[in-house]
Amino acid sequence: MLIQNEKKSDFETTTVRVELESASEVNYRMLDEEMENRGFSRLIKGSTGESFLLPATEYSYLGSSTPMEIVREAELAAIRTGKRYQILATKGARAFCLWE
Secondary structure, eight states, rough: OOOOOGGGOOOEEEEEEETTOOOHHHHHHHHHHHHHHHHOOOOETTTTTTTHHHTTEEEEEOOOOOOHHHHHHHHHHHHHHHHHHEEEEEESSHHHHHHH
């Protein structure tokens, strides 16, 4: 299970993309549910506090787990779909996203 800190200053943002091979909409709904159960979200907040939905197959995690722990949790979610998968994760203390 991923670690989510109490102190916001300790948080780091990780963006994870999970691609499933030959997947249906049902497989991706299952992935969304599995990722959410593991502490990931498809929503991010803008500087004004407004929420934005990430593109399909992209997730955000805010916490202090190591990159390997985060990728492992995403992998476990992908395995539950029964499909082959690829995972890309990027982590940074301060994430900068521009949404236009």
